[in-house]
Amino acid sequence: MSKGVTSQSKDYAKWYTDVVQKAELADYAPVKGCMIIRPYGYALWENIKSNLDKMFKDTGHVNAYFPLLIPEEFIKREAEHVEGFAPEVAVVTHAGGKKLEKPYVLRPTSETIIWSAYKKWINSYRDLPLLINQWANVIRWEMRTRLFLRTTEFLWQEGHTAHETAEEAKAEAIKMINVYKKLAEEYLAMPVYVGTKTENEKFPGAVETYSIEALVGDKKALQSGTSHYLGQNFAKAFDVKFQNKSNEQEYVYASSWGVSTRLVGGIIMTHGDDKGLILPPKIAPHQIVIIPIYRDDSDKNKVMNLWKKIETTLKEKNIRFKFDNREELTPGFKFNEWEMKGVPVRVEIGPRDADRNGVVTVRRDNREKKFPSLEEFLENITNLLDTIQKDMFSKQLKFREENTFDITNYDELKEVVEKGGYARTFWAGDSELEDKIKDETKATIRCELFEKTKESGKCFYTGKDSEVQVIISKAY
RNA sequence: CGGGAUGUAGCGCAGUCCGGCAGCGCACUUCGUUCGGGACGAAGGGGUCGAAAGUUCAAAUCUUUUCAUCCCGACCA
Numbered sequence: 001m002s003k004g005v006t007s008q009s010k011d012y013a014k015w016y017t018d019v020v021q022k023a024e025l026a027d028y029a030p031v032k033g034c035m036i037i038r039p040y041g042y043a044l045w046e047n048i049k050s051n052l053d054k055m056f057k058d059t060g061h062v063n064a065y066f067p068l069l070i071p072e073e074f075i076k077r078e079a080e081h082v083e084g085f086a087p088e089v090a091v092v093t094h095a096g097g098k099k100l101e102k103p104y105v106l107r108p109t110s111e112t113i114i115w116s117a118y119k120k121w122i123n124s125y126r127d128l129p130l131l132i133n134q135w136a137n138v139i140r141w142e143m144r145t146r147l148f149l150r151t152t153e154f155l156w157q158e159g160h161t162a163h164e165t166a167e168e169a170k171a172e173a174i175k176m177i178n179v180y181k182k183l184a185e186e187y188l189a190m191p192v193y194v195g196t197k198t199e200n201e202k203f204p205g206a207v208e209t210y211s212i213e214a215l216v217g218d219k220k221a222l223q224s225g226t227s228h229y230l231g232q233n234f235a236k237a238f239d240v241k242f243q244n245k246s247n248e249q250e251y252v253y254a255s256s257w258g259v260s261t262r263l264v265g266g267i268i269m270t271h272g273d274d275k276g277l278i279l280p281p282k283i284a285p286h287q288i289v290i291i292p293i294y295r296d297d298s299d300k301n302k303v304m305n306l307w308k309k310i311e312t313t314l315k316e317k318n319i320r321f322k323f324d325n326r327e328e329l330t331p332g333f334k335f336n337e338w339e340m341k342g343v344p345v346r347v348e349i350g351p352r353d354a355d356r357n358g359v360v361t362v363r364r365d366n367r368e369k370k371f372p373s374l375e376e377f378l379e380n381i382t383n384l385l386d387t388i389q390k391d392m393f394s395k396q397l398k399f400r401e402e403n404t405f406d407i408t409n410y411d412e413l414k415e416v417v418e419k420g421g422y423a424r425t426f427w428a429g430d431s432e433l434e435d436k437i438k439d440e441t442k443a444t445i446r447c448e449l450f451e452k453t454k455e456s457g458k459c460f461y462t463g464k465d466s467e468v469q470v471i472i473s474k475a476y
Numbered sequence: 477c478g479g480g481a482u483g484u485a486g487c488g489c490a491g492u493c494c495g496g497c498a499g500c501g502c503a504c505u506u507c508g509u510u511c512g513g514g515a516c517g518a519a520g521g522g523g524u525c526g527a528a529a530g531u532u533c534a535a536a537u538c539u540u541u542u543c544a545u546c547c548c549g550a551c552c553a
Contacts, residue, residue: 150552258553262553293512328515330514331512332515
């Protein structure tokens with residue numbers, strides 16, 4: 001691994017791609033816009049995935065798998081859906097050495113193929129709710145791509161639920177966006193705003209879209225998860241009816257929701273610094289890294305004896321650790337390498353520590369160095385990881401608060417867009433006005449906030465009274 | 477698809493203007509000394525100079541064509 005990365009202040013975009021590659025999260029693939037997720041990056045995704053999957057199970061969802069290939073005709077059934085996705089779907093036209101009579105699209109999302117199956121599975125209100133999730137890859141042909149943030153192929157999960165009533169389906173969508181908020185805040189240490197997308201920004205085919213919006217290191221918004229109340233749009237497109245309790249045929253109400261490998265990009269940009277990644281302990285592939293230091297065999301024996309005492313306890317405490325005993329590298333090199341990879345705690349054990357029966361610990365997030373006794377260390381390590389997790393969240397929450405500005409007019413919006421961060425204000429404009437603002441400032445309404453700072457106020461642009469409070473920012 | 481740039485060892489680059497043995501740094505291999513913040517020495521290995529055609533005694537270098545990638549815009553989770 002070569003030295004260092006481009007500094008954030010010099011070139012944030014370059015810093016980002018440097019970190020992704022030098023921390024060995026991902027590499028470029030031979031296909032434009034695609035990436036190879038390397039073992040360290042995949043381990044990170046697996047940790048996100050396993051925590052989230054548990055939350056899905058806890059909320060009554062089950063996993064299934066639907067095909068990658070979707071009959072092209074399916075995508076076209078829902079008018080808004082086809083219009084929204086047409087530019088970015090890849091189509092398979094040839095197979096088996098022949099041109100296909102009916103082409104397939106590579107799924108950009110699975111609503112259509114899933115609802116074609118739901119038609120077969122749903123007959124009565126007794127079949128509802130149907131709460132299915134799938135972990136899958138999807139393909140969206142984007143014009144411009146960036147590792148993790150926007151790739152042609154990406155990994156995600158998509159939940160697709162079917163319900164008896166509009167209220168229930170909508171409640172499901174809101175429940176799941178809050179699951180995402182919990183994931184982001186408690187596991188990824190990323191504070192997020194939660195709200196409703198405007199008509200301009202919502203998912204094609206949805207009645208309403210909800211999102212979580214993070215604020216990353218260069219003060220731009222990152223949409224990190226979405227959840228949709230689909231109404232009866234897909235049920236109508238695929239003719240999915242059920243017999244309700246009054247013995248009538250009725251279209252089913254739906255929700256869908258997803259988060260993707262984009263979250264990995266969010267973690268990198270939320271926490272990283274000029275030394276590389278900083279990972280939250282709950283999802284870090286290695287929560288601590290232990291680096292032995294010795295020069296001769298007698299030192300080595302002492303250090304290895306110390307390590308044996310540590311290893312057993314770490315296993316008992318279920319801590320994910322890495323013992324880096326590579327002989328050919330100096331400790332200094334390893335310090336830098338594991339800092340690049342964002343391991344939350346570094347533990348140094350050398351002859352001096354062995355002599356006093358202690359260790360040296362260094363936190364990645366604030367670089368705090370301590371010299372605890374072995375006993376203190378083993379007793380406090382779990383607490384230390386918890387503390388780091390909380391401190392990382394607090395730091396980012398403070399950063400977000402410092403970069404959220406309440407505005408009252410258009411000039412103030414332009415100022416906020418100029419310096420970065422969120423502009424928070426009331427909004428009474430329409431779709432056209434939103435487009436105009438986007439054209440003029442490059443900023444968009446990220447969402448209409450669920451949690452408003454006050455009940456109502458005046459729209460910053462039209463001056464009309466409004467009960468809709470929004471955040472506006474440039475976004476990834 | 478428009479505007480800009482770049483393709484030479486795994487990575488980063490020099491060499492191209494003015495044609496003449498394909499180089500440098502890092503990484504890699506072996507041995508020895510090192511090891512508490514990116515160690516040092518010695519000896520090695522690694523190339524279809526993006527691709528094709530042309531000019532020439534001779535092409536990384538000149539000409540033509542072509543492909544790819546990156547950055548800036550329009551699209552997007």
